Amino acid sequence: MRALDLETPAVLIDLERVEANLKRTQDYADAHGVRLRPHIKTHKLPRFAKRQLELGAIGITVQKLGEAEVMADAGISDIFLPYNIIGASKLKRLRALTQRITIRVTADSSQVVDGLSQAFADADKPLDVLIECDTGGSRCGVQTPEAALELAQHIDKAAGLSFAGLMTYPAAGGYAEAAQWLATAKTLIEDAGLPLRIISNGGTPDLWNAHANTVATEHRPGTYIYLDRMQVNFGMGTLEDCALTVLATVVSRPTETRAVIDAGSKALSSDAPGLGGYGYIIGYPEAEISTLSEEHGVIDLTKCDTKPAIGDVLRIIPNHACVVSNLFNEVNLVSGDQVVETVPVAARGKLT
Amino acid sequence: MRALDLETPAVLIDLERVEANLKRTQDYADAHGVRLRPHIKTHKLPRFAKRQLELGAIGITVQKLGEAEVMADAGISDIFLPYNIIGASKLKRLRALTQRITIRVTADSSQVVDGLSQAFADADKPLDVLIECDTGGSRCGVQTPEAALELAQHIDKAAGLSFAGLMTYPAAGGYAEAAQWLATAKTLIEDAGLPLRIISNGGTPDLWNAHANTVATEHRPGTYIYLDRMQVNFGMGTLEDCALTVLATVVSRPTETRAVIDAGSKALSSDAPGLGGYGYIIGYPEAEISTLSEEHGVIDLTKCDTKPAIGDVLRIIPNHACVVSNLFNEVNLVSGDQVVETVPVAARGKLT
Numbered sequence: 001m002r003a004l005d006l007e008t009p010a011v012l013i014d015l016e017r018v019e020a021n022l023k024r025t026q027d028y029a030d031a032h033g034v035r036l037r038p039h040i041k042t043h044k045l046p047r048f049a050k051r052q053l054e055l056g057a058i059g060i061t062v063q064k065l066g067e068a069e070v071m072a073d074a075g076i077s078d079i080f081l082p083y084n085i086i087g088a089s090k091l092k093r094l095r096a097l098t099q100r101i102t103i104r105v106t107a108d109s110s111q112v113v114d115g116l117s118q119a120f121a122d123a124d125k126p127l128d129v130l131i132e133c134d135t136g137g138s139r140c141g142v143q144t145p146e147a148a149l150e151l152a153q154h155i156d157k158a159a160g161l162s163f164a165g166l167m168t169y170p171a172a173g174g175y176a177e178a179a180q181w182l183a184t185a186k187t188l189i190e191d192a193g194l195p196l197r198i199i200s201n202g203g204t205p206d207l208w209n210a211h212a213n214t215v216a217t218e219h220r221p222g223t224y225i226y227l228d229r230m231q232v233n234f235g236m237g238t239l240e241d242c243a244l245t246v247l248a249t250v251v252s253r254p255t256e257t258r259a260v261i262d263a264g265s266k267a268l269s270s271d272a273p274g275l276g277g278y279g280y281i282i283g284y285p286e287a288e289i290s291t292l293s294e295e296h297g298v299i300d301l302t303k304c305d306t307k308p309a310i311g312d313v314l315r316i317i318p319n320h321a322c323v324v325s326n327l328f329n330e331v332n333l334v335s336g337d338q339v340v341e342t343v344p345v346a347a348r349g350k351l352t
Numbered sequence: 353m354r355a356l357d358l359e360t361p362a363v364l365i366d367l368e369r370v371e372a373n374l375k376r377t378q379d380y381a382d383a384h385g386v387r388l389r390p391h392i393k394t395h396k397l398p399r400f401a402k403r404q405l406e407l408g409a410i411g412i413t414v415q416k417l418g419e420a421e422v423m424a425d426a427g428i429s430d431i432f433l434p435y436n437i438i439g440a441s442k443l444k445r446l447r448a449l450t451q452r453i454t455i456r457v458t459a460d461s462s463q464v465v466d467g468l469s470q471a472f473a474d475a476d477k478p479l480d481v482l483i484e485c486d487t488g489g490s491r492c493g494v495q496t497p498e499a500a501l502e503l504a505q506h507i508d509k510a511a512g513l514s515f516a517g518l519m520t521y522p523a524a525g526g527y528a529e530a531a532q533w534l535a536t537a538k539t540l541i542e543d544a545g546l547p548l549r550i551i552s553n554g555g556t557p558d559l560w561n562a563h564a565n566t567v568a569t570e571h572r573p574g575t576y577i578y579l580d581r582m583q584v585n586f587g588m589g590t591l592e593d594c595a596l597t598v599l600a601t602v603v604s605r606p607t608e609t610r611a612v613i614d615a616g617s618k619a620l621s622s623d624a625p626g627l628g629g630y631g632y633i634i635g636y637p638e639a640e641i642s643t644l645s646e647e648h649g650v651i652d653l654t655k656c657d658t659k660p661a662i663g664d665v666l667r668i669i670p671n672h673a674c675v676v677s678n679l680f681n682e683v684n685l686v687s688g689d690q691v692v693e694t695v696p697v698a699a700r701g702k703l704t
Contacts, residue, residue, distance in 0.1 A: 007441050007704040041646060063647045083614075083647070084603040086663055089359050108604050111662040132604075139648050140604040140612050251436040252460050252484075252492040260492050262435075266678055267703060270622040294393060294674060295415045295435070296491050310463040311438055322646060326618055326679075329701050349681050349701075351619060352359040 001339045003332065004313050008249040009263040011324060011331040012315070015340060017243035018048065018225055025207065025224050026055045032211035037061050037080055037200065039222030042322045044347035045331075046074030048225060059102075061202075061220045065093045066350030068103060074346070077101045080200065080220070082132060082167050084112040084140065090352065091119035094127075104128040104198075106167050108141050110154050113161065120160030128164035129155050130198060133185060135178035136171040145185035152189050165198035165217070172205035172234060179213040186215050205234040228321035229280050230272050239280060244321045244331075246279065248297065250312045259299040259308055263316065265292040267327060272319035279316040284308065289316070353691045355684065356665050360601040361619040363676060363683040364667070367692065369595035370400065370577055377559065377576050378407045384563035389413050389432055389552065391574030394674045396699035397683075398426030400577060411454075413554075413572045417445045418702025420455060426698070429453045432552065432572070434484065434519050436464040436492065442704065443471035446479075456480040456550075458519050460493050462506050465513065472512030480516035481507050482550060485537060487530035488523040497537035504541050517550035517569070524557035524586060531565040538567050557586040580673035581632050582624050591632060596673040596683075598631070600649065602664045611651040611660055615668065617644040619679060624671035631668040636660065641668070 003012050029036045038052045039061040049060050049071055059078030062068045068079050078101065085094050085105055097103045098120075107113045107129050120127045131148050134141030142148050148166060155163040166185055170178035182199055189196060201213050202220035204227075210219040223230075226244040227237045248263035268278050270292060277288035278297065286303035301307045308314060318324045325331070326348055333340045355364050381388045390404045391413040401412050401423055411430030414420045420431050430453065437446050437457055449455045450472075459465045459481050472479045483500050486493030494500050500518060507515040518537055522530035534551055541548060553565045554572035556579075562571040575582075578596040579589045600615035620630050622644060629640035630649065638655035653659045660666060670676045677683070678700055685692045 005441075007439065009703050084662075086601055086603055086614075087359065089357075108606065109662055112603070115663075134606055138610070138643075139606075139645065139650055141606055143606060249438055251438055251464070254460065254486055254491075254493055254495060258490075262438075265621070265623065265675060269617070271617065291490075293491065294678075298491055310436075310461055311467075323617060326646075327701070328703060349679070351361050351680060 003247065003334050003337050003339050006247060006332060006339065008247050008313060009267040010247045011328045012245045012247055012334045013226070013331050014243045015333050015335050017241060021225055021227060021237070021241060021243060022052060022055055025221060028208065029210070029219070030056065034210045035218045037218045037220050038225070039063070039202070039220050040067065040071065040347065042222045042225050042325060044325050044345045045343065046071060046076070046346055047343070049074070049076055058218060064350045064352060065090055065097070066352055067347045068097055069093070070347040070350065072097060072101045079103045082106045082130070082169070082200070084108060086112060086115055091115060095119055095123065098123065098127060104130060104164055106130045106132040107151070107155070108132040110151065113151065113155050113158055117158035117160050123160050126160055126162035129161050130165050130167040130200060131155070133166050133168045133181060135168045135181040136174040137169050138171070139169065141168065145181065145188050148185040149188045149192055152194050153192065156194055163194055165196040165200065167200040169202045170206065172203065175206040175209045175212055179215065182213065183215045204231055204236055207236060223321060226321040229275055229317050229319045233275060239317060242317045244318070244324060245282070246316045246318055246324060248314050248316060250308045250310050250314065253310050257300065257302045259301055261297040261299060261314060262295065263297045264295045266294045267324070268292060268297065268316065268318050269320060269323040269327060271323050275319050279318045282315045282317065284314070355599065355686050355689050355691050358599060358684060358691065360599050360665060361615040362599045363680045364597045364599055364686045365578070365683050366595045367685055367687050369593060373577055373579060373589070373593060373595060374404060374407055377573065380560065381562070381571070382408060386562045387570045389570045389572050390577070391415070391554070391572050392419065392423065392699065394574045394577050394677060396677050396697045397695065398423060398428070398698055399695070401426070401428055410570060416702045416704060417442055417449070418704055419699045420449055421445070422699040422702065424449060424453045431455045434458045434482070434552070436460060438464060438467055443467060447471055447475065450475065450479060456482060456516055458482045458484040459503070459507070460484040462503065465503065465507050465510055469510035469512050475512050478512055478514035481513050482517045482519040482552060483507070485518050485520045485533060487520045487533040488526040489521050490523070491521065493520065497533065497540050500537040501540045501544055504546050505544065508546055515546055517548040517552065519552040521554045522558065524555065527558040527561045527564055531567065534565065535567045556583055556588055559588060575673060578673040581627055581669050581671045585627060591669060594669045596670070596676060597634070598668045598670055598676060600666050600668055602660045602662050602666065605662050609652060609654045611653055613649040613651060613666060614647065615649045616647045618646045619676070620644060620649065620668065620670050621672060621675040621679060623675050627671050631670045634667045634669065636666070
């Protein structure tokens, strides 16, 4: 089937570009001795997680227990879940996962550690816990290397837990600060007699500088598999490297300078409007997807010499690929213009 | 089960508030002789569509064929789909629906009309087509009453189609302009000898002024069933009327002024950041959900006297309820603090 014959909106995943993106990154990692633990949030597909492992990844990263369960069901046996798991029900699911696979989590407070300890106190083997460190990303994480040491000692003493190391999700552009932060914490913690088995660094924006973090033992890139307009803006690749596109049909041309497509926020998401519009339309570089409602995308054609007509099918590189994967129940794997296979997004919509 | 015992993030739908919102609007409509055709995009649940009909709605509105199919499967027999349906595959689905239920669509160009005509030329009964009119909303729609007349004549001559009237989705606050526009078009078209059976007006923001559009024969409100922060901002109701909330857990308190919850853009969406943060946290009016990543919501507590602790469960009124319904596979119907039933969002994720 030709991709252009799909009902729209639809997601196309270019298999050649996926492979090229994965290989380019694995080659970089191999050349620099960086171990990859890709984040599957971008694709949410067991087949691509397996391909990442085949190419050399040491394991995968997920953000939700539900994602871990899908990936474990698919036969993946080494998963990092860098999140504070809280509450009896989720802790029970986490413990069930430890019976099937190797899974590690993070904590950034004694409250979270105590919850984990209570759930694993009588477990056969201790749960590996890494400390999340806020190295500049301003999300979760202990705020200082001294606080990391204190929490490491708390984990070390906690029943059922094993202190495994440190984890960070640095700010984009903040890789040098993150490296310095982690190195300081590592020294502090080692000097206190606690070994660190893992120091986990993350993010696609600074992926090509992953090797500059010399204390990190692994890197968790996510979006590198598909790339998107945001990553191109970060300089991670070019528009021609972007593997995920949204196919949309021009359903209206109400005025000389306005087109409306059948992809709105339900297909493209409202993410990253600061990039100038809600996506890049291939072949229409001057067109701007200026406003989205749920089922409509309004395109400003003011600067366009050639303008699309009603019925034309456009291919759009979204601002943020990961959220698009979460909006579609299925994606179409394509080779060139042909749909090779349509597959369900197995780990889509896993909120818990 | 107590709502607070649900794994988070989770969606709660307060059944009493739903009923109050539906009744308040139906009472208003009955008092003013306004006929309601609610848009189900907000709830995507057959049970609420049926309740809207029981209370007096004359039919429902959907935005996608997939939504119409779900609602038809649930036994709903009168559906308006105000969208330009383009392409052989979708036209085939539309025609299949006409075999089962009464369904009407819109068009705003001769191209769309010609496609519909080709698909319905040999149908047993003609397809009702309304003309979408851009009365100020700047999305789809013919631009002038004269263009509406021209397209009405085109539909009237098209095989397999019946000109049924006009439809608009006005700009928020633009109800008076929309009424004037439609009245002018109505006169033009009637003077040309073409009767209008339906003039369909829409939107929740100006719902309490629906009766001011005296030429409209029906009104299509959507968000009024749940309301949300955006609608409260429009003055449509109060925060206490909002029926949909997102339950989230505080998973981190990295600093004195920062909390992180397990609801990010995958739970709350990035919609309407202009409202000041990505949702209203009940009980913490000064807290601002300042940034979202997919699985994290970062809350700025700078202005808060009391601050939530790790493990606290927060209830959030989202900026935009409709998109939240689309992000969750299931929602929890609650009465007070008790979960009455957990139901799949049957018409969720219908992109086509």
